Amino acid sequence: MTTLTLSPVDLAATQDQPRRSLVRDIQIVMTRELKPVLRDPFSLLFGMIQPLVFLVLFGPLLSGSMRGAFGDGVWQWFVPSILVMTTLFGTSTTGANLLFEFQTGAHERMLVTPLSRSSLLIGRALKEMVPLFGQAVIVIAVMTPFAFDLHLGGAVVGMALLAVFGIGLGAFSYALAIAVRKQDWMFWVVQQTFLFPVMILSGMLLPLETGPGWMKVAAKFDPLSYVVDAERALFSGDVLTTAVLWGWVAAIVTAALGLTVGIRSMLRSAG
């Protein structure tokens, strides 16, 4: 039988080290969250091509049903949509992972460790951005040779904006998961109830210009619509426009609110 020993140095490291920085805690949480993704490249690959499938199946229909209103610009209009949609679906559903860890006991395990409570939320929310960036690169790489006009500077700013928005939405998703952890089916009810109106009113899939007036008014209250408009401007290379500014406002407000609500929920999540 092996003897189990932690050397005095290691033992001291576990007990007497000064309080770790939040950044390091976040990094540890993120690494743990990314492990299963890296360990299972097949599921990663499958997830990566999903936006492409949607792009290929929906894009031509969009072009056709709009009777050529976009001309050749349909991809310029639709590629940013797909990136926003990928963010929306990826981050708004991520709370389900936490819900599962509530049920199994893995989340409780994390709560008794020296990791700070806020790192448990921020690390998880940040992790969602990694596959998102992979998906964005694939979509852009595939579309650019055909009909998509890549403006690199705008694209980079666009992805940064999406990341900020996505972190906020992910944080909201975790907050929702924590709130409904005792009736977990509620998670999907609430998530779907929010997701579809927010998505349709953002003009992501179909332009709102052809819709009734009340929808255009309602869209003004949908933060996602500002993000979508900003992304379209950015991916067309217009970095310094009002649309982009409003996009940043929407993304930053979403992130600030999401993280505030999320961290507060996380602090109470053991009860």
Added chain:
Amino acid sequence: MISTRQLTRDFVVSRTETVHAVRGISLDVEPGELVAVLGPNGAGKTTTLRMLTTLITPTSGTATVAGYDVTADPSQVRRRIGYVGQGNGAGHNQRAGDELVGQGVIYGLDRRAAKRRTGELLEALELTELAGRKVSELSGGQRRRLDVAMGLVHAPKLLFLDEPSTGLDPQNRANLWDHILRMREQYSMTIVLTTHYLDEADSMAERVVVVDHGELIADDTANALKAKLAGDRLAITVAPSNLSKLSELAGKLPGAREVIATGDELSVRVADGPAALPELITAAQQSGVPIAAAQVHRPTLDDVFLNLTGRSLRETAAATNGKAA
């Protein structure tokens, strides 16, 4: 190692209803002790444990764990305690080895030390071959051993186990206990566990704390509790005509109580059954009462609980479907 004073926790269920899950528990645990907290579901065992492990804050009262106050200094407490909860600590879509290395890093080891430590723990808990396996693919017993390994990554001096063997078959329970007791010896760990398995508290713990309705109602070694609160029971079969004579003799035994005669059997509680039985047989023979059969029933912790509360622990456990509050 642990010291609580008037520890209390209320849960506000609604505006009109507050559940008093723990009502003023004062408890001291010395280094090296193995203490079982026994009680039916909803008695407040898990709530107490969750306060001691900093998962929830007490409504009132104080608790010092491993030298630090759970409310004022939770992060210091967390570094020094190991905790194995009711669920599985390892994420189900993680690999067993990854989770252990990750825990090591969380507790402040560098990656090399964490890997070395992981190797040791996997070997000690007979999990080495399963290091690359996804947690969801492990059996219940394997998963539970992994939970224990995760609780021991930082070699804590104090380990909390919340219903460690619930849901395991007898063989896996025994195996898990072998491991836990061996680890305890190696680290000279203090262990506090909750259980509603009577036999587990009986055979494993040196000290049994009985909790009911959020209060501590008994605290002693299992044997002392049984002797003090239940006592051995003698069951003697004689001819019905001799019952009254035998009852009289039985009543004179040291610590005799609950002398009950039914049909051709006499039942009596005594302090020390094995010593009282020959005494009673000799006395009966001298009085010319032939004894047909005689038995000593050692008490169980269930008898102790019954005497303390008027309810049987087994029935209480069966009647409560919900999780422990």
